[in-house]
Amino acid sequence: MSDAMAAEFDTVAEWTAQVARRLGRDYYLPAACRGSGSPAALDWLISALELRAGDTLLDCGAGVGGPAAYAVQNRRVLPLLIEPLAGACRASATLFGLPVVQAAGSDLPVADHAVDAAWSLGVLCTMQDQLGLLSELRRVVRPPGRIGLLVYVATKQIPEHDLPEGNRFPSSAALAELFDHAGLMVIDHRSAAGFVAAPHDWQWREDEVEAEIKRVHGHQEAWTLAEQQAASMADLIADGSVAAGLFSLRHRSVPADR
Numbered sequence: 001m002s003d004a005m006a007a008e009f010d011t012v013a014e015w016t017a018q019v020a021r022r023l024g025r026d027y028y029l030p031a032a033c034r035g036s037g038s039p040a041a042l043d044w045l046i047s048a049l050e051l052r053a054g055d056t057l058l059d060c061g062a063g064v065g066g067p068a069a070y071a072v073q074n075r076r077v078l079p080l081l082i083e084p085l086a087g088a089c090r091a092s093a094t095l096f097g098l099p100v101v102q103a104a105g106s107d108l109p110v111a112d113h114a115v116d117a118a119w120s121l122g123v124l125c126t127m128q129d130q131l132g133l134l135s136e137l138r139r140v141v142r143p144p145g146r147i148g149l150l151v152y153v154a155t156k157q158i159p160e161h162d163l164p165e166g167n168r169f170p171s172s173a174a175l176a177e178l179f180d181h182a183g184l185m186v187i188d189h190r191s192a193a194g195f196v197a198a199p200h201d202w203q204w205r206e207d208e209v210e211a212e213i214k215r216v217h218g219h220q221e222a223w224t225l226a227e228q229q230a231a232s233m234a235d236l237i238a239d240g241s242v243a244a245g246l247f248s249l250r251h252r253s254v255p256a257d258r
């Protein structure tokens, strides 16, 4: 993983939890969803995956743990967080006390069909082995295979130097092929564009946390690297080169021939 990705997903993830703890409990969820999981997008996924109290939910690439904590708060699911970076693991454990395992999404330390549902939000584009992630999600979720994704999709060819370091955005066609090869089918799909806005008090707290991280750590290299990553991503979304999509998937009964 590049220094810039480690700065964004490891160092700043841990700073986020530290700052949220100082500001208070009301800040935990807005701070820990880190941009990709607005409440409306999470509500859509919770409903599309038909999550119920007592369902086991694996969150792959869980980051600071906000989306899983939101599902616990709203549906009383039993979460298992998977996250490769130690700082992010510590962040979700510190804020929410949720069970977290440090591992990569392409090699999940989870038995076949062990969980009722899984989601992975804003993770696919950060991974080299994108088919590995989808195949592993298919393996660990029991039939019918309730799987949710938030994926950033390229709408056009993006020059290498415009990409946030370490990110690769599949086109819609490439994503459809990945789903097919992983033995997954799309049940429902929405553009996430309509789900971006968070309630005013949520957004306000998210901004407060960001401002406090900048105040305390703004002089450090990791903060600068993470800001550059976030700015590249924001530019790609703003000019329409990348669009976020929400997907509800299930197992396809007859896997495609490889």
Ligand SMILES: C[S@@+](CC[C@H](N)C(=O)[O-])C[C@H]1O[C@@H](n2cnc3c(N)ncnc32)[C@H](O)[C@@H]1O
Residues within 6 Å of the ligand: 009, 010, 032, 033, 034, 035, 036, 037, 060, 061, 062, 063, 064, 065, 066, 067, 082, 083, 084, 085, 088, 103, 104, 105, 106, 120, 121, 122, 123, 126, 127
């Ligand atoms: C944009 S963040 C999203 C975090 C969280 N899912 C959310 O929506 O708030 C991407 C996350 O993917 C994680 N990640 C990167 N490479 C991964 C891999 N190979 N397997 C699983 N997660 C990975 C990063 O560490 C980071 O926490």
